[in-house]
Amino acid sequence: MASPAAIREAPAWHRFTPGQRLARFAITLAIVAAIVASIRSIEVIPEFLVDAPEQMADLLMRMWPPDWSHYPSTVHEALMETIHIASLGTLLALVMALPVGVLAAHNLVPSTPVNLAAKLVLVSSRSVNSLVWALLFVGIFGPGALAGTLAIAFRSIGFVGKLFGEALEEAQPGPIEALTAAGAPWVSRMTFGYWPQVKPAFWSIALFRWDINVRESAVLGLVGAGGIGMALDAAMNLFQWDRVAVILVAIFAIVVVAEIVVTQVRQRVI
Amino acid sequence: MTAAALSSDFRLKRSLRARVALAALAAYVVYASMQMEVSAERLLTGLHNAARFFGRMFPPNFERWELLLKGMTESLEIAILASALGIALALPVGLAAARNLMPAWATWPARLIIVACRSFHPVIVAIVFVKAVGFGALAGILALTVASIGFIGKLFTEAVEEISDKQVEAIRATGAPFASVLAFGVLPQVFSRFIGFATYQLDSNLRNSTMVGIVGAGGVGGTLFAAFQRFDYDFVCAILIAIISVIMAGEIVATGVRRVFVDGATLGELFRRGARVPRERKLEQDD
Numbered sequence: 001m002a003s004p005a006a007i008r009e010a011p012a013w014h015r016f017t018p019g020q021r022l023a024r025f026a027i028t029l030a031i032v033a034a035i036v037a038s039i040r041s042i043e044v045i046p047e048f049l050v051d052a053p054e055q056m057a058d059l060l061m062r063m064w065p066p067d068w069s070h071y072p073s074t075v076h077e078a079l080m081e082t083i084h085i086a087s088l089g090t091l092l093a094l095v096m097a098l099p100v101g102v103l104a105a106h107n108l109v110p111s112t113p114v115n116l117a118a119k120l121v122l123v124s125s126r127s128v129n130s131l132v133w134a135l136l137f138v139g140i141f142g143p144g145a146l147a148g149t150l151a152i153a154f155r156s157i158g159f160v161g162k163l164f165g166e167a168l169e170e171a172q173p174g175p176i177e178a179l180t181a182a183g184a185p186w187v188s189r190m191t192f193g194y195w196p197q198v199k200p201a202f203w204s205i206a207l208f209r210w211d212i213n214v215r216e217s218a219v220l221g222l223v224g225a226g227g228i229g230m231a232l233d234a235a236m237n238l239f240q241w242d243r244v245a246v247i248l249v250a251i252f253a254i255v256v257v258a259e260i261v262v263t264q265v266r267q268r269v270i
Numbered sequence: 271m272t273a274a275a276l277s278s279d280f281r282l283k284r285s286l287r288a289r290v291a292l293a294a295l296a297a298y299v300v301y302a303s304m305q306m307e308v309s310a311e312r313l314l315t316g317l318h319n320a321a322r323f324f325g326r327m328f329p330p331n332f333e334r335w336e337l338l339l340k341g342m343t344e345s346l347e348i349a350i351l352a353s354a355l356g357i358a359l360a361l362p363v364g365l366a367a368a369r370n371l372m373p374a375w376a377t378w379p380a381r382l383i384i385v386a387c388r389s390f391h392p393v394i395v396a397i398v399f400v401k402a403v404g405f406g407a408l409a410g411i412l413a414l415t416v417a418s419i420g421f422i423g424k425l426f427t428e429a430v431e432e433i434s435d436k437q438v439e440a441i442r443a444t445g446a447p448f449a450s451v452l453a454f455g456v457l458p459q460v461f462s463r464f465i466g467f468a469t470y471q472l473d474s475n476l477r478n479s480t481m482v483g484i485v486g487a488g489g490v491g492g493t494l495f496a497a498f499q500r501f502d503y504d505f506v507c508a509i510l511i512a513i514i515s516v517i518m519a520g521e522i523v524a525t526g527v528r529r530v531f532v533d534g535a536t537l538g539e540l541f542r543r544g545a546r547v548p549r550e551r552k553l554e555q556d557d
Contacts, residue, residue, distance in 0.1 A: 019536030026537060027530050035354050038347040044408045052412075055402045084302040091299060127514045129481050131393065135498050139323055141316040146306050219391045222485060223495075229394075236397060248390070248398075255389045 063245035070243045071250065074231055079250050081145050082227035085220065086213040089152025094206055097157045101164035108168055108194070118165070126158030130216050134225040145226030152213050152220070159212075160205055167201035168194060203269055207262045214258040218251045228254075323503060330511055331504035338512055341483065341490030346516070348410040348489050349479040353472045355411065356418020363419060364426030371430065371456065384427070387420030392478045396487040407488030414475045414482070421474070425467045426460070433459040465531045469524035476520040480513045 016024065103109050103118035133154050137147035176193040184192070221229020228251060235243040332338070366372055367380035396413035403409050438455040446454070483491025490509060497505040529535040 016534065017536070019538065020530075020534050023530045023535060023537045023540065027527055034350050038350045042344070042347045042351065042407050042411075044406065044411075045404070048403050048406070048408055052403045052408070059398070059402050081305065084305055088299065088302050088306070091295075127517060128510065129477060131481050131484055132494070132510065135495070136323075139498070140320045141312065144307065146308055146312075149306060215391050219393045222393065222397070232394070232397075236401065248394075251394065252389050 059241065062241035065242065066245035066249065067240070067242035068246060070235075070240075070246050075228070075243075075247055075250050078221075078228040078231040078247075079254060082217045082221075082229075082254065083214070085145055085148040085152055085217040085225075085227050086210060089149045089217065090156060090206065090210045090213050092149065092153035093156030093160055093209070096153065097160035097164060100157065101161040101168065104161060104165035105168035107171070107173070118161070122158040122161045122165070124158070125154055125156075126162070128155070130155040131219065131223060134220045134223050138224045143224035143226070148217060148220040148225035148227055151225055152217055155216070156209050156213060160209055163205045164198070164202060167198045167205075171197040204266065207266055211258050211262045215255055218254070326501075326503040327507040329504065330507035331502070332508045334505060335508075337493055338490065338509060341493040341509075342480075342512055342516060344407055345479040345483070345489035345491070346476070348407050348414060348482070349472065349475040349520075352411045352414030352479070353418060353468070353475050356415040356471065356475075357422055357468055359415065360419045360422035360426060364423040365430060365452070365456075367423065367427040368430035370433075370435070371452075380423075381427075384420055384423040387416045388424060389420075390416075392417040393482060393485060396482040397485040400486045405486045405488075410479060410482040410487035410489055413487055414478055417478065418471050418475060422467050422471055426464060429460040429463045429467075430456060462532045465528060469527050473517075473520050473524045477517055480516070 014021075100118050100121055103114055104122060106112070106115050109115060109118075130151050133151035134147060137150045137154075141147050141150070171194055175197070176189055179189045179193045217227050217229075218232075219229050221227045221231065222233050224230065228247060232244065232247045232251075235241075235247060363380050363383055366376045367384060369377050372380075392413050395416050396409055399409035399412045403412065433456060437459065438451060441451050441455040479489050479491075480494075481489075481491045483489040483493065484495045486492065490513060494506065494509045494513075497503075497509060526540055529540060530537075
């Protein structure tokens with residue numbers, strides 16, 4: 001039992017060491033400084049800011065009532081095209097990402113230069129936004145759904161390949177060693193050793209990416225890469241706000257439907 | 271029926287279902303590809319274009335670096351302000367949506383706000399704001415704020431719903447008012463996860479702030495789009511290099527912030543050891 005004097009002399013308890021406190025303070029200070037610097041130098045016209053709620057209300061007024069008759073004539077077709085872009089893009093990405101993912105997994109291809117090269121492919125695919133990929137493919141193949149599909153595919157390679165490669169690296173070595181000991185060739189080791197172990201991860205990555213791609217493919221039309229974004233762009237340029245409202249509702253609906261589909265499929269398959 | 275026969279019957283059924291699914295998928299691919307108007311001629315022209323395109327992209331041209339720097343600074347400012355505003359607004363909304371703390375009349379409207387903010391891509395929100403408040407950074411800030419409310423609101427709600435009730439009850443039992451229950455019972459339990467979402471959102475806002483300019487909402491995206499339209503592909507290449515390096519720098523900063531606030535690193539440790547990010551957060555990354 002410590003005497004009262006010893007308790008009094010014991011140093012006060014602190015949650016953080018002085019070093020930790022200094023680090024937390026420095027980061028907080030840097031964040032506040034960044035916010036203040038941004039507020040001071042950003043070019044926002046104050047009149048626009050004051051006017052914003054009024055303008056938003058005006059915009060919503062013009063959107064109401066939505067022009068539903070516009071849906072069967074143009075929006076439906078564009079919406080279907082968006083789904084095709086997302087689905088074909090995802091499939092194409094899966095086909096291209098599987099070999100890259102395998103090359104990136106160190107336990108499958110035990111060669112560090114090959115792993116690094118594969119990872120470089122994956123990182124560069126992920127670092128370029130799908131809109132930029134779309135601009136690129138519109139420049140190459142001209143406007144249309146083909147450019148959108150390729151943009152979605154190239155953007156998704158990095159995502160799918162990275163997660164698939166990580167899943168492969170986390171596979172248990174036991175079954176593979178057993179197959180190797182039995183003299184199984186490479187193909188059998190892949191199909192009976194690795195594939196059953198990474199199958200759930202693979203399907204969940206594919207579904208997750210498809211869900212993201214449905215959202216993203218709705219935007220690509222703004223740069224001319226097909227889908228509902230093109231209908232949105234056309235309606236906005238003509239100030240047909242009642243049509244814009246229909247298109248926004250359609251995008252909202254397709255996103256919700258995609259989420260329901262993904263949840264259902266995930267429950268059934270995985 | 272023996273167990274072996276049962277399992278082989280089951281396998282047969284499963285493989286039949288898998289084959290039907292595969293055939294349906296193949297039919298869909300053929301049907302959807304036909305909608306794409308792909309032809310050998312078009313692909314050939316495309317390849318030809320691509321070669322010319324990449325030939326003109328290199329070497330990258332940094333001559334107009336002042337324009338590039340101006341756009342990039344604006345993108346950074348948009349990302350910082352939208353993150354700050356979005357996080358500040360997402361906290362009350364996220365708390366109001368937590369079912370274990372709030373009554374139903376508060377959670378439903380809050381959940382509706384979160385779903386509405388999440389369902390549109392930031393760039394689509396950005397065009398609507400461009401039409402509403404005019405061209406410029408303000409539209410970008412507002413659009414990314416909406417996206418941040420949706421994302422952080424959702425994850426924050428989930429985090430709050432997963433907390434342990436014991437600490438909340440202990441503080442309630444002392445007769446503490448609701449604000450104290452939040453401050454001492456709820457927030458300390460979700461703080462480290464919150465730092466994770468916030469830094470992730472800053473990262474995501476940085477990526478998107480370089481893109482919203484394509485629809486006129488400020489930042490380097492406008493410069494990029496203009497360069498594309500003027501066929502200045504060497505300048506396009508320079509802008510892309512700049513964007514990718516800023517995004518990678520942003521990732522390093524975000525990791526540093528997480529290491530200080532979540533792992534309790536000191537400034538010295540921050541610059542010494544390599545950082546590691548937990549796996550569940552990796553899946554959230556990207557989009």
